[in-house]
Amino acid sequence: MFRPFGMHPVPLLAGVVVVIVAVQLGNWQLRRAEEKREIGVRIEQYAGATPQVLDSARGVQPPEWSRVVVRGRWLPEAAMYLDNRVLDRRPGYHVLMPLELTDASVVMVNRGWTAAGSDRAILPEVDTSGDEVEVVGRVVVPERDPFSLADQARDGQRWQFIDLDAYRAWSALSPGDWVLQQESEAADGLVRRWADPDLGEDTHRGYALQWYSLAALAAALTGYYVFRSFRKNAA
Incomplete structure (x- = not known):
């Protein structure tokens, strides 16, 4: 050699x-x-910007983390209760509910957190107005759990993670591939204490x-x- x-x-x-x-x-x-x-x-720039008014969600993909305003009516029968959400050491749900806009397009809104009841078989009731409401929120794009199958995502209206493809098949509604994280106040008893995402910049540098x-x-x-x-x- x-x-x-x-x-x-x-x-x-x-x-x-x-x-x-x-x-x-x-x-x-x-x-x-x-x-x-x-x-x-x-995220900082969007936080200080005036929310964009969104009259239709059909074919619309707002920039992630941007703030938008929508008006419409809730569709509570198609709500998604996102399970295993803990707040202040209390188990509960994030309540995601479709909002039908005036043109019949649909926006999926994360309305906030509610505590789980003593009987896990019964989902908590959420005070939902039947009138037209205005919602201000931040656009987020959910990540599907890569280790779970679509048929494992849902048990009735109780969901383990957000799978919008599975949701569209189940509900026959057509929300976009984004969720509006509600920031505006409402007398519905839900807690909207959203944490900024952990971007992990320092982790990458490490x-x-x-x-x-x-x-x-x-x-x-x-x-x-x-x-x-x-x-x-x-x-």
Whole structure:
């Protein structure tokens, strides 16, 4: 086997590959951190902006985290009770309810949190006006649980996670692929205490530091191996 300066090519190539891969992964983590930072900036900008009036939701996809205003009537018979939502150590539900706008298009609204009753077989009643209501909220795009099947999402109106494809099939309604997180107050007894998303910018930077540290270690060990090989060859 050809061994320049007495060096075995396998550890040399392995060291170079580790350095290149670790640097690339570190760069990717930094790009992800920058993407998350930009999302945070957009969230702050939208929070201070005037909500956009949305007269129709048909074929509309507002920017995520933007604030919109809609008017319509609730469809409580097609409500979704999102299970296992804990607030102040109390189990409960997020109540997601379709709002039918004047053009018959539908917006799915997360109206807020309500406590679970002592009998888990009975869903809590939610005070729902039959009149036209105005709702101001923030647009969020739910992530489907990648480890669950569609038929595992629902038990009656009780849902384990938001699956809008399964919801459309179940309800025969056609909300878009986004949910309006209600911010406007209403006398419905629901709690609307929304936390800002944990974007994980610092986590990505921490991972980048780990990858760069691995690249530096691999470079140092490879350099030491080359140095020793040169010395042995020169001796």
